[in-house]
Amino acid sequence: MRTCRIESLGVSLSHRHFGRWGSVRHAVEAGRQCLKASHHRKADIGLLINAGVHRDLHICEPAMAVFIQHRLGINIEFQNRGTLAFDLQNGGCGMLDAVQVTAAMLQNGEIEAGMVVASEANSDRQPDPRFAYPASGAALLLDLSPWNDRGFGSFAFHTRDEYADLYTSLVSLAGKHGKIVFQRQAELENKYLTMAGTVVEDVLNRDGLRREEIDFVVPAQLSAGFLTQLPAAIGFPGDKVINLSDRLPDTLSTSLFLALHLTMDSQRPAAGRKALLLAFGSGVTVAAATYRF
Amino acid sequence: MNHSITGVGATTRAVDKIRIESLGVYLPEKILSMEALLASCRRRPRWDLERITGIHERRVAVGEYAADLGIKAARQALAMSRYRPADLDVIVCSSISKYNRKNEFHLEPATAVRIRAAIGAGNARVFDVVNACAGMMTGISVLQAMIRCGMARCGMVVSGELNMPLAETAAREMRHSFDGQLAALTLGDGGAALVLDPSPDGQSGFQHIDLVTGAKHDHYCYSRPSRRGPGGILVTKARGLQRKGNEHFPAYFKRAMDRSGWTLNDLQHIIPHQVSVRAIENGVRAVSRYLGSVLPDITRCSADHYGNTSTTSHFLAMHDAIVEGRIDSGHNIMLVSGASGIVIAHATYSFDDLPQRYRARFAGGR
Numbered sequence A: 001m002r003t004c005r006i007e008s009l010g011v012s013l014s015h016r017h018f019g020r021w022g023s024v025r026h027a028v029e030a031g032r033q034c035l036k037a038s039h040h041r042k043a044d045i046g047l048l049i050n051a052g053v054h055r056d057l058h059i060c061e062p063a064m065a066v067f068i069q070h071r072l073g074i075n076i077e078f079q080n081r082g083t084l085a086f087d088l089q090n091g092g093c094g095m096l097d098a099v100q101v102t103a104a105m106l107q108n109g110e111i112e113a114g115m116v117v118a119s120e121a122n123s124d125r126q127p128d129p130r131f132a133y134p135a136s137g138a139a140l141l142l143d144l145s146p147w148n149d150r151g152f153g154s155f156a157f158h159t160r161d162e163y164a165d166l167y168t169s170l171v172s173l174a175g176k177h178g179k180i181v182f183q184r185q186a187e188l189e190n191k192y193l194t195m196a197g198t199v200v201e202d203v204l205n206r207d208g209l210r211r212e213e214i215d216f217v218v219p220a221q222l223s224a225g226f227l228t229q230l231p232a233a234i235g236f237p238g239d240k241v242i243n244l245s246d247r248l249p250d251t252l253s254t255s256l257f258l259a260l261h262l263t264m265d266s267q268r269p270a271a272g273r274k275a276l277l278l279a280f281g282s283g284v285t286v287a288a289a290t291y292r293f
Numbered sequence B: 001m002n003h004s005i006t007g008v009g010a011t012t013r014a015v016d017k018i019r020i021e022s023l024g025v026y027l028p029e030k031i032l033s034m035e036a037l038l039a040s041c042r043r044r045p046r047w048d049l050e051r052i053t054g055i056h057e058r059r060v061a062v063g064e065y066a067a068d069l070g071i072k073a074a075r076q077a078l079a080m081s082r083y084r085p086a087d088l089d090v091i092v093c094s095s096i097s098k099y100n101r102k103n104e105f106h107l108e109p110a111t112a113v114r115i116r117a118a119i120g121a122g123n124a125r126v127f128d129v130v131n132a133c134a135g136m137m138t139g140i141s142v143l144q145a146m147i148r149c150g151m152a153r154c155g156m157v158v159s160g161e162l163n164m165p166l167a168e169t170a171a172r173e174m175r176h177s178f179d180g181q182l183a184a185l186t187l188g189d190g191g192a193a194l195v196l197d198p199s200p201d202g203q204s205g206f207q208h209i210d211l212v213t214g215a216k217h218d219h220y221c222y223s224r225p226s227r228r229g230p231g232g233i234l235v236t237k238a239r240g241l242q243r244k245g246n247e248h249f250p251a252y253f254k255r256a257m258d259r260s261g262w263t264l265n266d267l268q269h270i271i272p273h274q275v276s277v278r279a280i281e282n283g284v285r286a287v288s289r290y291l292g293s294v295l296p297d298i299t300r301c302s303a304d305h306y307g308n309t310s311t312t313s314h315f316l317a318m319h320d321a322i323v324e325g326r327i328d329s330g331h332n333i334m335l336v337s338g339a340s341g342i343v344i345a346h347a348t349y350s351f352d353d354l355p356q357r358y359r360a361r362f363a364g365g366r
Helices: A023-037 A064-072 A091-107 A161-166 A188-207 A224-234 A252-267 B034-039 B049-053 B066-080 B111-119 B135-148 B164-173 B182-186 B238-260 B277-291 B310-323 B354-363
Strands: A004-013 A045-050 A084-089 A113-120 A136-144 A151-159 A167-172 A179-184 A216-219 A274-281 A285-292 B018-026 B030-033 B057-060 B090-093 B099-101 B104-108 B125-130 B155-161 B190-198 B205-213 B221-225 B232-236 B269-272 B332-339 B343-350
Touching (some): A004 A023, A023 A064, A045 A064, A064 A084, A084 B135, A084 B205, A091 A151, A091 B125, A091 B135, A113 A252, A161 A167, A161 B111, A188 A274, A188 A285, A216 A224, B018 B066, B018 B310, B034 B182, B049 B277, B066 B111, B066 B155, B090 B111, B090 B135, B135 B190, B135 B343, B238 B343, B269 B277, B310 B354
Parallel strands (some): B090 B125, B269 B332
Antiparallel strands (some): A004 A151, A151 A285, A167 B104, B030 B057, B205 B343, B221 B232, B332 B343
């Protein structure tokens, strides 16, 4: 079966912009960067999935992906070539979920190219101080790889629902306008670390890979402390695990692909190099995927 | 062991069609009439909404939240399924109204996580899909893609819709008879769940699923927290939404028929999104105009007694039509959805023995 690859990657970081951008604007900016770097035309994109968690003005209908599709100008009118846009929500693992769904549709021949976007921003006037995610956006343009062995390999998602209450985010509607109420227990990162080893083992087994064959590991950048402990938890040497915590704070759903973007910028991985991608999210869910450049 | 392992290569069998292996719905017991809802409005609209919409009553959940409605529907579906909860590879929850506690709209964890925990589907990989009223159709399309390419063997699409908080806000906040929140008075509560797996005979199941988003029209309907007080609001430009939808969806209706190799003679039922009885009648007229011939009386409607239950509405109507004996094995149906965005969705489906099994279970007591 042919594999799905990242044809282009775009990001939007909050420090670049003067003023306060919302989640749609960040997603659109990342999408524009992505389209600029891509060889595909907008009309080729048959699927647009938004995997961001927090939404402008807490709008729950229609899907945020619809606003992003509109502003990116991707098949916005009912015509011969159409695009399906929807939101997929699974916290910090949402983008990997959306990549796998897009890969399925590409492999089935249902679409020619698909875009996965995510963005985070808190639109509250007085935000919950526990909500520490800076606004950001990330976008991927995915298509079928022209090579047999390049692109995404296997995916693995492990969920431990008995820990579901360790991480909750909700919009309180008790007052006007709604307000995000955010709760993240201190032991959450320990749970991620205990689950990460099994997930990595699982995804490597699926691909028949040994740890030595992986050139680098790109995890979501949760915190400096977490990234220091991660290599031991997953059985990789510290120098193989990308740690950008000095440059990149945790940005929730976009974190993994912001880290991948910066890694690709600095390392420019050669063809054939293998990466392991790791995401962590509510549920509690740890997700992993292998990627060959 | 309460974790899930899912990935490419779970199965390698090529699958062409997927089918609804089991169906479960949950309807709260309390019934609220349109008259009672209108009487609760601070400023009662001067329209005869019951006559205009054709909606006489709806079900209202009491002491239950959106996830509870989804969980109860999921349990109904599993009770009739040959799969155990532990067999499910994927659970996709497509609820819009994630009111999982009073005045709380939950973002994380995904509602599918709560449903997985409640039904004991410890091996299922879970996520939520949000696509307005086309959510369940989108979930089916996503799960179809995953089953077809071997990422999953079987899975569940589930939705619990607690819409009445939006109607309560509308009753409290509407200022005049043309208020944008008027359409919220057509809503109702309900839950639906489907277990999907590969079609065993390769004939029955979904023949064609087509979803398209015309994002240029994203301004016709939206839901967000109220600016004036507690709760969420649903604001709809109902006439514009219907006019735009009716302008475009008949072409997709015909395209779905053509791609399934069907003519009107092959079609026994059409189940549209249950916005209102009047909206469904207008939609039928629009298709008739487009096709140049009057549609036979095959449109199934449950909006008159359930109201608009958003994502779950097709499957509550399907439940009614099966229990009443209208849908039988071998029948072909078309599911039609129009949702804010605007999303236009069509799915053509050929039944296996599900109607018989469903009736047998229903007659045997739920």
